[in-house]
Amino acid sequence: MYNALDENAVLEGVKKFGPAPGARKMMDNEMLHAMESIESGTYVTYWYEKKKIECGRIGSNSKCFCGHLFSCHNDKYFGKKFDVSCKNCPCKVFKFVPTRPEECGMYWLVRRKDFNVHKWRAPCKCNHTHEDHMPNYPLRCTKCGNCDNFRAYFACISCDGAWEVRFLFNLLDYYFHVLFNHLKILINIKQDSIFIV
Numbered sequence: 001m002y003n004a005l006d007e008n009a010v011l012e013g014v015k016k017f018g019p020a021p022g023a024r025k026m027m028d029n030e031m032l033h034a035m036e037s038i039e040s041g042t043y044v045t046y047w048y049e050k051k052k053i054e055c056g057r058i059g060s061n062s063k064c065f066c067g068h069l070f071s072c073h074n075d076k077y078f079g080k081k082f083d084v085s086c087k088n089c090p091c092k093v094f095k096f097v098p099t100r101p102e103e104c105g106m107y108w109l110v111r112r113k114d115f116n117v118h119k120w121r122a123p124c125k126c127n128h129t130h131e132d133h134m135p136n137y138p139l140r141c142t143k144c145g146n147c148d149n150f151r152a153y154f155a156c157i158s159c160d161g162a163w164e165v166r167f168l169f170n171l172l173d174y175y176f177h178v179l180f181n182h183l184k185i186l187i188n189i190k191q192d193s194i195f196i197v
Helices: 007-017 021-040 107-111 173-181
Strands: 043-048 053-057 076-078 081-083 167-171 185-188 193-196
Touching (some): 021 107
16 A cells, blocks of 8 residues: 655555546546647636635536536626526526535545446535426425525535635636736647646
8 A cells, every 4th residue: 555645655546546536537537628728718607705825727627516527508698697597407507516525525435345437416505406406596405494505514615615706707718818928828738737837
């Protein structure tokens, strides 16, 4: 068994064995969503206003609170407002939820013998999943009478903050091109990495 106790040991382990399957999936989605942003000219991120940080990139494989992917939501801009309602259900706005337990720090779940990562859903403190709640505010639980609003039983892996205080942040074409005109992006396909110089 390999037990990394410092940063160099972690780097050595990743070089020797590669990233964990869940981490690999998260990196692949991050890369896909970066490429989609470049192609579309619109950059969408999961944003924490209090700390002024981006917690994650949103793209076609990102899951909404309603249970549908971002690709199933409208992505239209009208003046100063985006329409990100769902095409498949009454959900009025895309509300990002983690797709995998590793995305919210629950990395140990995938190590359990009979755990199925494809059946995992983001949990509420009422012990029901996000898909057991109404897709629009207030996010009442449909399975119990005690829960009048979804209260995440997990935290953001990037900032350790509560799910309830996040929102989507959109950079329009203009801002996107201004940002990337000042940076050179080198994509190293061999290592599946993006380097910003």
